[in-house]
Amino acid sequence: MEQVSFPPLSRVAVCGGTHGNEMSGVYVVREMQRQKVEKVGSASVTTVISNPRAVEVCRRYTDTDLNRCFTDDILSSPVTDASPYEVGRAQELNLQLGPKGSAEAVDLLCDLHNTTSNMGLCIISYSFSDWVCLHIYKHIQKKITSIPVRLILLDIPLSEAYSQESLGKHGIGSVFEGGKLEVFTFMSVVDYPRHPETNQIMAGIHPQLQDRDFCLLQKGDPIFLSFLGETVHYEGEEPLYPFFVNERAYYEKNIAFRLARKKMITIPCLQVNKD
Numbered sequence: 680m681e682q683v684s685f686p687p688l689s690r691v692a693v694c695g696g697t698h699g700n701e702m703s704g705v706y707v708v709r710e711m712q713r714q715k716v717e718k719v720g721s722a723s724v725t726t727v728i729s730n731p732r733a734v735e736v737c738r739r740y741t742d743t744d745l746n747r748c749f750t751d752d753i754l755s756s757p758v759t760d761a762s763p764y765e766v767g768r769a770q771e772l773n774l775q776l777g778p779k780g781s782a783e784a785v786d787l788l789c790d791l792h793n794t795t796s797n798m799g800l801c802i803i804s805y806s807f808s809d810w811v812c813l814h815i816y817k818h819i820q821k822k823i824t825s826i827p828v829r830l831i832l833l834d835i836p837l838s839e840a841y842s843q844e845s846l847g848k849h850g851i852g853s854v855f856e857g858g859k860l861e862v863f864t865f866m867s868v869v870d871y872p873r874h875p876e877t878n879q880i881m882a883g884i885h886p887q888l889q890d891r892d893f894c895l896l897q898k899g900d901p902i903f904l905s906f907l908g909e910t911v912h913y914e915g916e917e918p919l920y921p922f923f924v925n926e927r928a929y930y931e932k933n934i935a936f937r938l939a940r941k942k943m944i945t946i947p948c949l950q951v952n953k954d
């Protein structure tokens with residue numbers, strides 16, 4: 680099997696409250712700060728509450744979604760008094776944890792979120808070849824057996840990557856065995872049926888789809904139940920896996936659920952360079 684070597688990666692950031700109403704990350708970061716966790720093994724650990732203003736009012740964000748502000752374009756845009764709070768905050772975080780894509784960026788950035796969808800534990804990564812992230816997924820899947828653990832791949836270039844974990848470079852230590860992994864690759868989004876003029880949502884998720892994240896959706900399966908009682912069926916030719924089904928924060932993003940293709944990939948053995 681193929682083997683890949685990495686330099687020792689030593690700087691880790693754990694972030695919570697990127698969305699101010701998702702409490703797991705806020706709790707983890709505050710608890711690590713209370714316990715003064717600054718090192719784990721040989722790695723230094725930075726803990727960050729990403730959006731303190733939104734955490735204070737327990738809302739996803741105050742002006743705009745912080746976790747869509749980490750594209751190269753937004754990170755390099757001028758900030759004025761009129762700019763959304765989150766745009767300025769994203770640039771502060773980029774200075775503290777990045778700069779994105781540079782040698783100074785933290786090696787591994789864990790950004791912790793919650794969802795109102797029934798998705799178990801998910802790791803979201805940007806690349807098929809981010810071996811470090813894939814190995815972390817494999818490791819967690821082996822350790823945690825009480826709930827499903829899945830990996831979602833958003834295969835887009837780093838410059839267009841919009842979420843906070845894209846600031847970091849990723850990293851681990853020791854030797855990790857390669858092998859086959861099941862992953863979900865993002866394909867498309869499906870919006871709610873909407874009124875053509877007012878854009879108002881005209882249907883809810885069908886009860887037979889609700890809470891069935893990562894259950895295969897076939898052509899003809901019910902997906903929406905209109906407020907008049909009519910069932911809307913899935914029309915796609917290819918059976919795909921829905922996820923983020925009925926995530927509350929996505930009503931404004933025109934997303935009722937996302938669709939993924941299941942794929943088996945092979946990852947190489949990973950070893951740390953000793954120099």
Ligand SMILES: [Zn+2]
Nearest residue numbers: 698701792793
């Ligand atoms: Zn979130």
